[in-house]
Amino acid sequence: MDDLLNPLIQGDRRALSRAITLIESTRSDHRDRAVSLLATLPDRQALRIGLSGTPGVGKSTFIEAFGTMLTEAGLRVAVLAVDPSSTRSGGSILGDKTRMETLSRNPMAFIRPTPSSAQLGGVARRTREAIRLCEAAGYDVVLIETVGVGQSETLVAEMCDLFVLLLAPAGGDELQGVKRGIMEMADLILVNKADGDLLSTARRTVADYAGALRLLRKRPQDPEGFPKALPVSAATQDGLPNAWAEMQALTDWRRKNGHFDENRAQQARHWFMAELRAGLLARLDTPDARARLDQLGTAVARGDAAPAEAARQMLDWLTSTAAK
Amino acid sequence: MDDLLNPLIQGDRRALSRAITLIESTRSDHRDRAVSLLATLPDRQALRIGLSGTPGVGKSTFIEAFGTMLTEAGLRVAVLAVDPSSTRSGGSILGDKTRMETLSRNPMAFIRPTPSSAQLGGVARRTREAIRLCEAAGYDVVLIETVGVGQSETLVAEMCDLFVLLLAPAGGDELQGVKRGIMEMADLILVNKADGDLLSTARRTVADYAGALRLLRKRPQDPEGFPKALPVSAATQDGLPNAWAEMQALTDWRRKNGHFDENRAQQARHWFMAELRAGLLARLDTPDARARLDQLGTAVARGDAAPAEAARQMLDWLTSTAAK
Numbered sequence: 001m002d003d004l005l006n007p008l009i010q011g012d013r014r015a016l017s018r019a020i021t022l023i024e025s026t027r028s029d030h031r032d033r034a035v036s037l038l039a040t041l042p043d044r045q046a047l048r049i050g051l052s053g054t055p056g057v058g059k060s061t062f063i064e065a066f067g068t069m070l071t072e073a074g075l076r077v078a079v080l081a082v083d084p085s086s087t088r089s090g091g092s093i094l095g096d097k098t099r100m101e102t103l104s105r106n107p108m109a110f111i112r113p114t115p116s117s118a119q120l121g122g123v124a125r126r127t128r129e130a131i132r133l134c135e136a137a138g139y140d141v142v143l144i145e146t147v148g149v150g151q152s153e154t155l156v157a158e159m160c161d162l163f164v165l166l167l168a169p170a171g172g173d174e175l176q177g178v179k180r181g182i183m184e185m186a187d188l189i190l191v192n193k194a195d196g197d198l199l200s201t202a203r204r205t206v207a208d209y210a211g212a213l214r215l216l217r218k219r220p221q222d223p224e225g226f227p228k229a230l231p232v233s234a235a236t237q238d239g240l241p242n243a244w245a246e247m248q249a250l251t252d253w254r255r256k257n258g259h260f261d262e263n264r265a266q267q268a269r270h271w272f273m274a275e276l277r278a279g280l281l282a283r284l285d286t287p288d289a290r291a292r293l294d295q296l297g298t299a300v301a302r303g304d305a306a307p308a309e310a311a312r313q314m315l316d317w318l319t320s321t322a323a324k
Numbered sequence: 325m326d327d328l329l330n331p332l333i334q335g336d337r338r339a340l341s342r343a344i345t346l347i348e349s350t351r352s353d354h355r356d357r358a359v360s361l362l363a364t365l366p367d368r369q370a371l372r373i374g375l376s377g378t379p380g381v382g383k384s385t386f387i388e389a390f391g392t393m394l395t396e397a398g399l400r401v402a403v404l405a406v407d408p409s410s411t412r413s414g415g416s417i418l419g420d421k422t423r424m425e426t427l428s429r430n431p432m433a434f435i436r437p438t439p440s441s442a443q444l445g446g447v448a449r450r451t452r453e454a455i456r457l458c459e460a461a462g463y464d465v466v467l468i469e470t471v472g473v474g475q476s477e478t479l480v481a482e483m484c485d486l487f488v489l490l491l492a493p494a495g496g497d498e499l500q501g502v503k504r505g506i507m508e509m510a511d512l513i514l515v516n517k518a519d520g521d522l523l524s525t526a527r528r529t530v531a532d533y534a535g536a537l538r539l540l541r542k543r544p545q546d547p548e549g550f551p552k553a554l555p556v557s558a559a560t561q562d563g564l565p566n567a568w569a570e571m572q573a574l575t576d577w578r579r580k581n582g583h584f585d586e587n588r589a590q591q592a593r594h595w596f597m598a599e600l601r602a603g604l605l606a607r608l609d610t611p612d613a614r615a616r617l618d619q620l621g622t623a624v625a626r627g628d629a630a631p632a633e634a635a636r637q638m639l640d641w642l643t644s645t646a647a648k
Contacts, residue, residue: 039633129632265625272624275635276617280604280642293600300596301589308453309363311599318604322643 002037009042011076011138013110020112023129038129041136046078047251048131050156052146052182053166058192060099062166062234063143067100069240071108075141078110078134079103082127082146082156110139125278128159128271157185158267161260162247164188167209169202184216187227187250190243194231206231221259226250283318292317326361333366335400335462337434344436347453362453365460370402371575372455374468374480376506377490382516384423386490386558387467391424393564395432399465402434402458403427406451406470406480434463449602452483452595481509482591485584486571488512491533493526508540511551511574514567518555530555545583550574607642616641 004022007015023034053059067077079100103109112130127144134142144160146152157163165186167178183189189209194202209229216227228246232239254260284293296314299305305313328346331339347358377383391401403424427433436454451468458466468484470476481487489510491502507513513533518526533553540551552570556563578584608617620638623629629637 035630035632035636039630041630043627125632132630265627268624268627268631269621272621272631272634275632276608276638277605279635279639280607281601283604284600297593297596300592303367303589303592306359306363306365306456307592307596308359308449308599310596311603312359314600315603319646322646 008137016137019133020130024126044135046135046139046142048142048160050144050160050163052153057166057168058234064100064103065234065237066240067103067109070141071106076108076139078139078142080112080130080144082152124155153182162187166190166192169193169198169205189229190232192232195233195236202231223253332461340461343457344454348450368459370459370463370466372466372484374484374487376470376477381490381492382558388424388427389558389561390564391427391433394465395430400432400463402463402466404436404454404468406476448479477506486511490514490516493517493522493529513553514556516556519557519560526555547577
């Protein structure tokens with residue numbers, strides 16, 4: 001049994017941190033240990049909430065306020081981030097813990113900054129595995145934050161139970177800026193900054209999104225009225241209890257109808273296939289394989305070998321190597 | 325030596341047709357024969373021209389007129405189609421040979437309709453291999469037609485020497501409809517229907533596109549003035565000789581500078597890697613592997629096995645099976 005397992009299950013935050021560092025490692029002995037650790041985790045479930053929103057919408061303030069509210073209700077909250085763009089920028093959306101100062105000092109909360117560099121495929125694996133670790137450590141809610149770039153929303157939607165889109169009060173034109181595909185993934189649209197001078201704009205924006213959501217086909221697994229648009233204010237905390245109540249109502253409904261478990265089962269299958277494909281392709285990533293690839297690739301580039309024939313040779317070589 | 329090889333090399337069109345049918349087959353004995361045949365093809369080169377344009381722009385009329393002009397200049401012309409959408413629609417953009425009535429009866433030309441069903445990955449492999457077969461059969465120019473949907477342009481750009489975008493005369497607003505990514509792939513933009521009432525609109529459109537192209541960064545492998553926008557009329561054949569002259573000028577330049585061969589070498593490497601990845605993943609597609617996958621997938625879906633652990637088991641199983 002892994003040394004980390006017991007303290008992790010008992011909710012030790014340092015053990016959780018170390019376990020996440022382990023699954024983030026690309027060293028093959030670390031990977032072996034990570035796979036074994038993941039295979040022995042107890043079957044605890046948190047509510048996995050994906051949260052997306054473009055920069056400037058007030059995502060960290062929202063997480064800070066929403067997370068604090070949940071901990072005050074006695075729930076343990078973990079915050080993870082998916083940021084495929086960090087590969088390029090070297091940046092980190094949660095790197096600066098001071099962004100969520102109150103929550104990061106809260107003993108009921110766990111915040112994990114994004115590592116500064118990762119491959120896109122690796123981001124998905126790492127985050128999914130980190131979610132499992134947080135669940136095993138007894139967290140009740142796992143918030144998975146993502147910046148609204150590229151395919152990160154789809155990635156997050158494929159690993160969470162609820163997908164929440166946080167948007168800013170906006171005019172009708174800006175409404176068009178939200179891609180239809182993203183709208184279709186959302187279970188809840190929260191229009192933030194519904195306070196002070198922006199209150200009436202926010203309310204109008206909520207109505208606009210509610211109208212847009214009605215045009216999308218209702219998902220068979222959801223009760224009447226979902227997906228929903230609601231106003232919230234991370235600053236004044238108005239609307240946060242209501243947003244949480246709606247999330248719970250939707251989750252309860254899906255649990256009762258079996259859709260919750262069905263969704264998780266599908267996601268697990270998907271994750272299994274992704275791991276499998278990655279594992280197969282990893283066979284090309286050994287020093288011997290890379291040398292052979294380079295040799296065959298050069299022959300192909302020179303026109304000395306046909307691509308399909310060279311591929312067949314490489315596959316035969318992999319088979320004979322695996323047999324040894 | 326394959327029975328098809330000799331008649332194919334001698335330019336027998338029925339042998340070429342049968343060879344393309346062979347590479348399109350998914351039967352594994354056919355695939356083995358196809359790979360062997362491809363490995364023995366002589367090293368003949370045609371000019372590979374990718375041609376994209378949205379429906380209604382007059383693509384078939386253009387190919388008919390342009391292809392006929394080339395055959396009149398003594399060149400043998402093959403026309404292939406890439407239509408990933410045919411998977412869904414069951415349709416076929418070249419299925420109706422009557423679309424190019426003159427060219428399809430021309431002994432110097434060869435037109436291959438798209439098969440009605442195919443997987444996206446399969447479309448790329450098949451088309452690339454069909455190009456090689458056309459080259460071996462002595463064709464001088466291979467036109468690869470694609471409808472402007474999804475990723476088909478990128479796919480075609482990755483397998484041709486020149487990429488031509490055929491567009492209709494349009495107002496300034498419609499200019500915006502051409503995605504920047506597609507513009508950046510184009511070596512030549514041809515504005516069709518530059519005749520009759522549309523002549524002046526077409527000329528204005530050419531000027532608009534020329535302006536847009538100047539804003540894109542010039543590719544280091546190209547001479548001054550490229551990518552270019554030109555007016556053509558498939559109906560009156562005006563501008564076709566000029567378009568062909570520009571294609572030749574660009575090709576000659578790239579040949580002289582080594583960029584032509586460099587591009588082909590890169591494409592061959594890319595193709596090799598794609599074949600290799602497909603070959604690795606094909607190991608999951610045997611009856612035994614599917615049965616095992618199904619078993620593990622069900623365990624994962626039920627929560628009885630962790631995805632990463634199940635993936636490891638499947639990989640171990642594949643290795644032990646390959647060793648037998």
